[in-house]
Amino acid sequence: MSSPHADDVFTIRFDDAVESMHQHSYRGSKPTAGLWNDIRSQMHPENGATAAPNPTPEHVAPRRRSSMISPQANVAGPRSGFRTPRRNASAWITLALVVMLVASGLYLNHALQRDTSDQQIAWAPGTTISNPNDEIMVASPGASPSAIEYGPEFACTVEPLTADEVFETVLNPDNGMRRLGWESTSSRKYAESLHAWPHPLEKTRMVPVTAVEATTIQEAVDTADMFWNCLMTGTAYQVWALTYPELIQAEIITNLPVVRTEDDIRAYIEKWGPQYYRAGPARIWPDLSNLEPATIALRFEGVIVPSEGVSEILVGLNNSEKREVFETIIPLSNVTSVTDGQPIYVEISLTIHPNGSWTVIGNEWYGAPPG
């Protein structure tokens, strides 16, 4: 067993060795001199910020090697182009203007933050807001859920929780854990220490399995897929049926005033539980309303390579540049000896960030801490 210090030393040595390797390798440290010109030739203003929101893969497909060897290959790169005095003068003027704009923006932002300090959350259109008086206000409706066309493949077929089950979960999330077949509180704490659960932007579903096989991993992937379907088309009761119980509690409590009664909690559950989840004050999923209709086609795609002990979970639209790829490792070797017959939980969480990007995190862990 190596010491932490030795590990640190190795880390530095390895990084240095790779840097040295780049410096001493043929074409090891810099791209081809004319590469920028090639890139620039494929850039058009309409491809950038003002472009259509869904660029086709052709726009960004890697150019084949033959296209790299172009008449422009020997043209100087961007550095020389930005050294001319005229460019420099223009750049300095722009810099001065932008610094002024940034300073103004910072000042305004500061002023606005002062003015809105009571709210602390920027609500997207289509969400609802609980005010301190416990009156639920509906913000501008935005895209009505019913206005979005969903195919049957997005059906949420999960059996919904009842109001009583949700209420009980809010009062005591451990009961919800048991509902999922999770009997060991210590195992949950173990998982939290490993993965810093619960994260306010993550929801998880534990899939109990008794052996790690490709089919069971696929089951987990299918569950994640269903989770997504329910986020898109299910009711809150259905989404909560797939949600980490402590996050159900967090979601509901954070949507109620600090001073609340059990009646308030039950009223909230009964009001929002039967409704379409995206129509509710989905505070833990604040970004759903930002999703473009096209992104509802995003899907999970499980790629399972048991022999390598690797499982990839891909999120995205097939053959689209919208696709984001995140992977998880589900070690399949030595499982039996580690778990000693304990059930294994495949844990998958999905995060949607304010900018619309995605994260899928998956981990396997056990009914009790190993070793």
Added chain:
Amino acid sequence: MHVTKPHHQLQMSEPELRIVDEEMLIEHARHDPDAFAVIYERYADPVYRMCLRAAGDPDVADDLTATVFLKAFERLDNYHPRPDSTFRAWLFAVARNALLDYWRRNRRVISWGEEEIVIVDQAPGPEEIALSRISLAEVRTVLATLNNRHRSIVEFRLSGLTTQEIASALDMSIPALKSAQTRAYASIRKHLAPKGATL
């Protein structure tokens, strides 16, 4: 008497000025591809090196580098400055996604057989010797044995990203990142170790 400090004096540190400068460039580049050249110039080398480590072929690395910058340009609208992150972290997240696609399309099973890696000496100081002679092919091979999260952590480190930037790009907490980084390098170390030796 209350005196308000005038706002016209901007006192910023060098890193802050660099950030302002970068945000200015990005704003400019959203509508002017030529302005994106400065961004390219600033980050082309580390992005290229990351691509080279992924592809092993300078021409393919050029292609991948071009893809990364074209995607970054097209997605500039998706970039929003955040206090806990940087443009560099965002750019390398774009690069990571491009490389994940590449790795996926070019997945090869790498068995770490004795014949594939030849560590030249088992005399005292094997770590220094092994590392001092490490080749691009060996770097690629050892990185390919890592899972993608660990590989991304190592790649981002090699690309000069800070711990905070890596955590932001990979959406990890700092403690989780450090833990994963330790495991990633431990795995590299294990793979580079001569059979029967401890690095």
